[in-house]
Structures are given as structure tokens and as C-alpha cells.
Amino acid sequence: MRKIIHVDMDAFFASVEQRDNPELRGKPVAVGHDSERGVLTTASYEARRFGVHSAQSVQIAKKLCPQLIIVPVRYAVYKEVSQAVHRIFSDYTDLIEPLSIDEAFLDVTENKKGIGLAVDIARDIKRRIREELQLTASAGVSYNKFLAKIASDYRKPDGLCVIHPDRAMDFIAGLPVEDFWGVGPKTAEKMHRMGIFTGLQLRRCSQQHLREVFGKMGQIYYNFARGIDNRPVETDWIRKSVGCERTFEEDLFEPGQLQAALCHTALELEGRLQKSHFEGQTLTLKIKFHDFTQITRSLTTTQVLRTKDDILPLARKLLEQVSCSPGRRVRLMGLSVSNPRSDEMHRGEWVQLYFDFEF
Template sequence: MSVKPFRKIIHVDMDAFFASVEQRDHPALRGKPIAVGHAGARGVVATASYEARKFGVHSAMPSAKARELCPELIFVHSRMKHYQAVSKQVRAIFERYTDIIEPVSIDEAFLDVTDNKIGARTGLEIAKRIKKEIREELGLVASAGVSYNKFLAKIASDYRKPDGLCVIHPDQALDFIDKLPIEAFWGIGPATAKRLHALGITTAPQLRAVSLSRLTELFGKAGLTYYNFVRGIDDRQVTTHRERKSVGCEETFGRDIKGKAIDEALTSVINELAQRVNRRKFKGKRLTLKVRFPDFTTLTRSASGLETLDSVEKITPLAYRLLKNVTLPATGIRLLGLSVSKTEQEIREDYLAKQMTLF
């Protein structure tokens, strides 16, 4: 009886990507605390260098707060097109080893190297080579995690950052998982962690002791994900094509707006969204509203319509209905956004339609 070999999955994460590119391109910035983003009163940090992170500065932090934490912080304007070009150079290095590459974002990706182009027996060998080539050819640093599934590869890449390299072997998986706080689990954010803490669950062994039925009762389909992850199970494939599931747009205002200005802004966002939906020929029936207050509190409201939301006329009534469900502060709002996405039913129907084409 033959034993099915384990997959070899690598997760590569570029360390402080935007900031590292700026420090590479501008030697005077090396070794200094920098933040990529807008330094203005309403600015937000996109990425912080590790020198800045020592002071508590992190991405998505208001620039004013970052400056309080690190008075010597140097702000650098974002150069997104340049970062995208560098990201393509990183991907070209990945392609030396495999064509099964799943970008997660501009600065991280999963690679399936089970059957690789150089005949390497281990994922570790390839991860070492990738890190070396990124450093020598691009002057940048990456962290890499190697394991038999995506969940564990991702955890491994985060484990020893920056410039990390970690392998989680199948025989070591449960021991490794048991050392983690539940916050380290993919998909468990602050809100879910708070709910778990309220139930007395703070560690992986405690989470593993909860039955599947109880987890699904508490968290819906995410409960099954947590149940599997805490057991080292993740059957998701590394996919080279990711189907678009939503189209959205948002606007951050130069100053807080209120009253009639909010209606005008919503009309503008609706028009932009309708154009994007039609340009991408996207079909979806679920609308999500995003509102951010001056204190950075962010709320979302969602609802599904009966028709595909592909025009101003169809989006407008649903958007205003969602806005009425938000209690707006007297101080106004700083951001307004809308997105159209597929409902669970639409996703299932698309999947079934694709399966039928196989027969």
C-alpha cells in the first residue's frame, strides 16, 4: 500500500515591503524609522519599517498617532506603481521553481512546490534559494514558511520575522500549534478572539476541546475552519486564479462631512461603483456600505437585493436603506464606501455551473 506524499507549500512574505523598497532605493533612509504614507493630520500609515515598529508604529495607524509614538519618524510618499513593478520581479524569482503561485497581496504569496522545476526534494531547499535570490538580486528581505498546507505555511512565515525561515513538519504540527495563542490563527481577528476569551478559550488545546457542533453553533461555517486548523488540517489548494467576488470603491474626505454633503458623497460613490461593476462585467446581488467616523471607528452594513446590482438605479435605493441603519455622529464622517459582492447562493450556483462543464 503506497502512502500519499505530503504537499510542499511555501508562504513567502516580503518584510515591511514598501518601507524596505524605499530604504533600498534611498540609502539615507536605511536604519531609520520610516513610514510610507501621508504625514498630514488625516493621513494613515501604509507600512512602517522595523525601526519604526519598535516604537509601536504599524500599518493602518493614523499618522498623527504614529508621530506621537515616534517623533523622529520619517514619512515617505507611496509609489504604488513602483512597488507593483518590484512585486513582479519577486514573482519572476518564484517562477524559477513553480508555476503554481497564488498571490495573496502585493507582498506575499503561496507556492506549491510539490512538483518543482529544479527537482528539489524538500520545500526548505527552495525556500532558502528564494530568500537568497531576493536578497542578492533585489536587495530586499523576505520571510518564508514551509509546511504541508497553507494554514501552517502562513503561520511558519510569521514565526521568526523579519528575515525568518521556519519549517513545520507533519509530525511536529500539533506540538507547534499548541504553543500558539488563538490570536495567531488565520481568520481569528480581535472580535472573534474576544468572544473566545469570554468562553475561557485562549489556547489551541482549549479550542481543540470544543466540539464541531458547538463551534459551528457559535461561528457558523467559520467554526469548521477553526475546528480543522487547530488539528493541522487545511485542504485548500494553491490556486493560480482567484475569481473576483466583489467590486467596490470608497472615498476618504479631506475634512469630515455631514448632512447634505453625505448624500452628495453617497451619490458620487454610487455612480463610481456602477461604472466599475459594468466595466468588469461583475454580477452580484449583495451591497455593503462602509462608514468611518472621525475617531477611526468603522462600521459596515450589508443587504442583498433580488436583482443583480449593476446600475445606479438598482444600487441607489439599497445604499440609502443601509445608510439609514447607521447612527451618524454629529461630528460627521471621514470615509464612505460601497461594494457589490456575490451572495453565498450565487457562489454555490457558480460552483455547480462550473462542475457541470466537467461532464
């Protein structure tokens, strides 16, 4: 039986800011760009009690929590702390799969310290993060990645939860489908219309029906409802996309403004592609309107996309598919390249690949 731990740093960016500035401790803090068009990257637990959360407009957050303290993003600091956390992980196992800058899976079935119980390893990792970095993390322990991830979210913050194989089916039975990995708001809404609200109700659906409704994900949901997840902890990741976004100081709708913004975004994307040594064959345009509704348009080509000259003509074709007007103004524009050729996939250390800029 495998022993998998999922470790998730608690309100990571905000917690680092509170650690480094004692005056912020115990106060509602958010990290982001404090401007009319700014968006938050994370919020402390004190701020979350007011309904403040990541990816939220700064203006909305301030209305929910007038006393909110917004501090600027310090990615270099967060990356340094993340590397320190991973050095702690590596004292126990080399089988580490980073999911992002603040969370990772660890396979401790065979571990460097010869510790028999995974929960003891998780407890020791949490202790060291607290003592060495003055931060807290939540950890989940189980026999696969799906359940370990669910467990780490179960008792946040500073939580530790174990889902034993003998109790897994009962645990999953009472789990809201919204908590299943891979079930977003739209999928949850579709499940609700089908009368599926819990893991037990999902388990009662046939494999064929789930595949008919949800395609390939239907098989995954079928397996998850039964506690099945055979994915290994992968120490090498495959970079799948590189992109950038621009949030405008004022909403745009005039064609000339949008074309200029598209050119700037394509140029920024070219720099990101070169820096990460990435190339792909699919270009995706993301547009967010003034009412926060958003659309994406994609185009796949037989040629690889490396430079602005490769990207911009395709981006213009995608923009032609978007209807903009004074009543449907654009708040944000993003471009990303994905679909790398299989013989040119690049492996390496995890890095932040999607960026959000004020324009």
C-alpha cells in the same frame, strides 16, 4: 505529503522605499498620505518599534514616533516589484496562489528544479529576492497552507521556519489563538471568554460546540487545531468584490454633505467596476465615525450592479440606516459590490481591488 511554502515580503512598501532611497535606510519610515486625515499603508520595522503600524492614523503615528518619515504611495512601483518576485517563484513551480501584492503560497511538491526539500527551495527564493531585488522576505514551510502561513510569520523579518508533520501538534498546542488564521480580535475575545487561549485548549473543544458558537468557522478552527487544512494552492482566483473608500478632510454629519459624498463614492465605484469588468448583486456601505468606530450595512438585489444609477438608489437606502449627528460625525465612507453571479465570475491576474482616497 504536500510541500507548501508561504512567502511574505517584509514591510514591503516601506522596504522598497528604503531600497530606492539610501537616506531612508535604518530610519523609521511609513508609507501613506501625510495629511491631517491620512492613514498609513505600511511601516518599516524601525517605525514598528514605536508602535507604528499599517491602517493607523498619520497623526497618531507621529505622536508615537515624532521622527517618523512619511513617504507617498507608489503603487506602480510596488506592482512592478511584485511581478519580479512572482517571476522568481515561477522558476520553481507554476502552482502559485497570490494572496496580495506582497505574499503568496507555492506548492512545490513537484517542482521544476527537482529539489527534494521544500526548505531548500524557500532558502533559494529568499536568496534570489535579496540578491536580485535587494529586498528581504520571510518564508514558512509545511504540509498545508495554514501551517505554512503561521510559519512565515513566526520569525519575521527575514525569517525561515519549517513546521514538520512530526512537530505540528506540539507547535499548534502552544500557539496563541490570536495567531490562528481567521481569528480576529472579536473572535479571540469570544474564545478568551470561553477559556480558550492556546491551540491546545482549542483542540479540547468538541466539534459540535465550536460549530454552535462559531458556525461554519467552528469546523475550520476544529481542523486547524489538529493541523488539518486540505485546501489546495489555487492558481486561479475568483474576484469576490470591488470597492472604494473616501477619507474626508473634515468630518461630515450634515445630510447634504453626506449625500454629495455618497454620490462621488458611487461614481468612483462605477469606474472601478468597469475597469475590472466586475458585477455583483450585493452592495455594502461602510461608515467610519470620528472616534474610529465603524459600521457596515448591506443590501442584496436580484439585479446586477454595474453603474452609478444601479448603485446610488440602494446606497441612499443604506445611508438612511446610519444615524449621524454633530456628536457622531463621519470620517470615512466606502462602497463595495460583491456577490457575483456564479456564471459570471471573472478569473485573472491578481490586482489590488480596494482603494483608499483622500476626499
